[in-house]
Amino acid sequence: MTSITRNFPRFIKDLGVAIVGEKCYVSLVENLNVSDVDCLKYAVSKGLGIGIVVGGSIMKVPQLLLIVSAKSARGLSLTAYVLETLAYAITLAYSYRNGFPFSTYGENFFLTLQNIVITLLIIYYPTSRLTRTPNIAPQLALATVLTAISGVTLYTVPLATLSALQMATIPLSLFSKIPQIRQNARARSTGQLSAFAVISQIAGCLARLFTTAAEVGDLLLASGFALALALNVVLGIQMWTYWGKDGVKEHGIPLEVRTQVEQAEKIPSDAWQHDGKVDIVIQPASPTLSSHGRTQSGRKWARKVD
Incomplete structure (x- = not known):
């Protein structure tokens, strides 16, 4: 095996020497001396360093x-x-x-x-x-x-x-x-x-x-x-x-409130503002039906807010 490692192409030897030095290259690569603790530790350190x-x-x-x-x-x-x-x-x-x-x-x-x-x-x-x-x-x-x-x-x-x-x-x-x-x-x-x-x-x-x-x-x-x-x-x-987890708060604002505000910002202002007024439509949670199938209140659930 050493007959092969001692005859590696020149560019491989130059690269190995550049990384671990002449002494450790000869010891670890050419002579396959894995008991050389100092060179082995140095080679591992160099390999880790290059990887990092x-x-x-x-x-x-x-x-x-x-x-x-x-x-x-x-x-x-x-x-x-x-x-x-x-x-x-x-x-x-x-x-x-x-x-x-x-x-x-x-x-x-x-x-x-x-x-x-x-x-x-x-x-x-x-x-x-x-x-x-x-x-x-x-x-x-x-x-x-x-x-x-x-x-x-x-x-x-x-x-x-x-x-x-x-x-x-x-x-x-x-x-x-x-x-x-x-x-x-x-x-x-x-x-x-x-x-x-x-x-x-x-x-x-x-x-x-x-x-x-x-x-x-x-x-x-x-x-x-x-x-x-x-x-x-x-x-x-x-x-x-x-x-x-997406978290419960950001800058002290609950996640659901922050989401609603962000969605509202995506709506063009002219789509929901008219003459300085804002249309707010409030839907009743569960309108009560009369005996004739109509809601007890015939009013439209909307109002103008200045």
């Missing part, structure tokens, strides 16, 4: 599709996504500027970009028809400018300051999940929150704890991933508990 980066590139895509298809960001917390995006961006800048392997932080690059788009969509699409604002262009412009300023700042601040910011991502991760957790609990629904994204984040945090310990050994990064794992597990439990 690839998964991170599409992790939030289902969430994006849910918002766009529903044309609503109902159930999503703007505060939670702003804080989560900032935490991703800080970790990305901290890892990049410290020269860590891309396989240990690459998903943060893709998650930051996807979260920025989701945040802008939450601003663009109201969480409810009742909260729709007439002009959201200034809000979108302000959010875009602040995002650009934050990116430039993280790229240029001193490393000592960036390390302090990385430490701040631990409470930042906590505060980024709590608004979403509270909103889910209050509404008894997860709204447009994507189950795929939540499950992927749980799996990603578990894998990141392993890869960080195996390749980087940075306590700050490990602590952040551990806290994120715990909070994502809470979101996962809420997804399971509220699965298939």
Whole structure:
């Protein structure tokens, strides 16, 4: 078997060496030395890291599709996504500027970009028809400018300051999940929150704890991933508990009332308004019949309301 593994095409060897290094490639692939624990652990870490980066590139895509298809960001917390995006961006800048392997932080690059788009969509699409604002262009412009300023700042601040910011991502991760957790609990629904994204984040945090310990050994990064794992597990439990439920309230308004208001908004105003007056037709629950088969009241159940 070693006669085959030692004669793999050049491009396969180059790829293997690029992933696990010359020493571990020779030990694990060419010599098939599966008892080399250090190289085996390193290879597993690299494989997990690459898988997380690839998964991170599409992790939030289902969430994006849910918002766009529903044309609503109902159930999503703007505060939670702003804080989560900032935490991703800080970790990305901290890892990049410290020269860590891309396989240990690459998903943060893709998650930051996807979260920025989701945040802008939450601003663009109201969480409810009742909260729709007439002009959201200034809000979108302000959010875009602040995002650009934050990116430039993280790229240029001193490393000592960036390390302090990385430490701040631990409470930042906590505060980024709590608004979403509270909103889910209050509404008894997860709204447009994507189950795929939540499950992927749980799996990603578990894998990141392993890869960080195996390749980087940075306590700050490990602590952040551990806290994120715990909070994502809470979101996962809420997804399971509220699965298939649309919630009873949104912004303190009962679901049935909110639905009636939203349906009324779809009716053109000229279809039910005439000269500043509104026609309200009230049907009796059960009109009483007389002995001649007529209702006791011959009046029409309608009145004009100014």
